[in-house]
Amino acid sequence: MSQSAAAIPSPRLFDQVRFVLNETSHPGNVGSAARAIKTMGFGQLVLVAPRAGEAVLRDPEAAALASGADDVLANARIVPDLGAALQGVNWAVALSARSREYGPPNAEPRESAAMAVQHAAQGEAVAFVFGSERTGLSNTDVERCNALVHIPANPVYSSLNLSQAVQLIAYEVRMACLARERGEAPPVAAAVAMASLPSGLDAQTPEALATRDDVEGMLSHLERALVDLDFLDPDNPKKLMTRLRRLFAKSHLEREEVNILRGIAKHILERKRRH
Template sequence: MAGTDRRRKSEAAEFCREDAPAIILVEPQLGENIGMVARAMLNCGLIDLRIVNPREGWDRAKAEKASSGATMVLDRARFYTSTKEAVADLETVYATTARVRDMVKPMVTPRQAATEAVELSPTGRKIGILFGKEAKGLTNDDVALCDAILHLPLNPAFASLNLAQAVLIIGYEWFTMNDDTEGRYVHKSRSKSARPATKEEVIGFYEHLEDALDKSGFLRIEEKRPNMVRNIRNIFARIELTWQEVQTLRGIVAFLSTGRGGGPGKGKDD
């Protein structure tokens, strides 16, 4: 889904935090996958990418293309020869794995891991999330280095994800823990015409519409008119009309009232 505001692309780094979890890819095989992971990371304000023994000859150009412009993540990526080396400076590490392991470890969901990461952030604790190679995942030795297993609760009969999808799900949970976006809101356009309509403008539309309905005979039953008018007004009150929308609605009422030929309710062919 395309959604980058090109005018703000240069600000992307401002939404990345140094205390965000590190993303550690163990033996990734394809440059495209590394690029898509970088893209998912920048989507979620993650900047610390660590790569352990990528396949020899992986294509940086393909990684950049697949990153869709998230080159700042690729440029900062650090490379290691072992998982042990990649996690050495971290204090809490989660292993992402879908396979049952013959070891006792706490299991956490992405949301729980994100919650813990946010809670630990003020203490200065450095956190990492470990991802295995595309086909085989992490080895038991890799998992043994971690404090908990991060398990994604998905369709148990089909829980297959590619690297970037897994990173995006986990990164999204972390990002939203630090985000105050309302669950439901109206997009505020920069256009002046998109400003909220004043009550005077909305009431003017109501009266225009009701006058047209009176003239058409729609509100002809006097005892029912007050309730019908309230119902009509309540319909539009729920929409949070903008100035431009009020003007459009008034134009519609005027057009339907006069018809193409200029007479009330008449079309030019009538």
């Protein structure tokens, strides 16, 4: 095998990774992001409610800054909300310029890339979610993800352009793909984080693990049951569901475990209706 061929990771890993831009304001950033991910070998770009609407894919500035990544731009999916963008995704990473009091566990960019490739190697879909240029991601958006990443830029001047952030993360994911293809261990910090994954994860079939959609459905079902039990006050929910999201994000639930939790919620709701 030639040296150049050995440097090309399995296409399956690339096919499992999508980059999600949430409510992007500037068409130029969409084109630049398309170019950024193509240079690293990725092709899945998803746009959540871009300000320019579907016209963003035909915008002259977007096309100019895509600069050879016209195919990625042309094939970008436009969806109405983040839920639709993450449909079918097993593991999602939120990118944020600020820390959050509540939300998913924190990870460094390199850690998150190694963990993403670990999941992709199991046949799972993974996503990196970037917020709008002005406001970033809302707390609700962040809570839909499994990990939160902050790029440790210069604290004196930490302003990263959206496409620059996409480029940095795409590079880290590519390097993690290459490392896996060479049979190298992930970074130490990521290895520690992945030590918390269920025993024998590598031996599990992808079907054994719950998808994000499975977990979202379970959380919605469980929330209704907790409201029926008067354990959760819908008018004053505090942070109960946020904390449960964080708990389950760290648990890497299997599909059977999700089914058990949904079964419990179902029986709570049925028993409450009977009485």
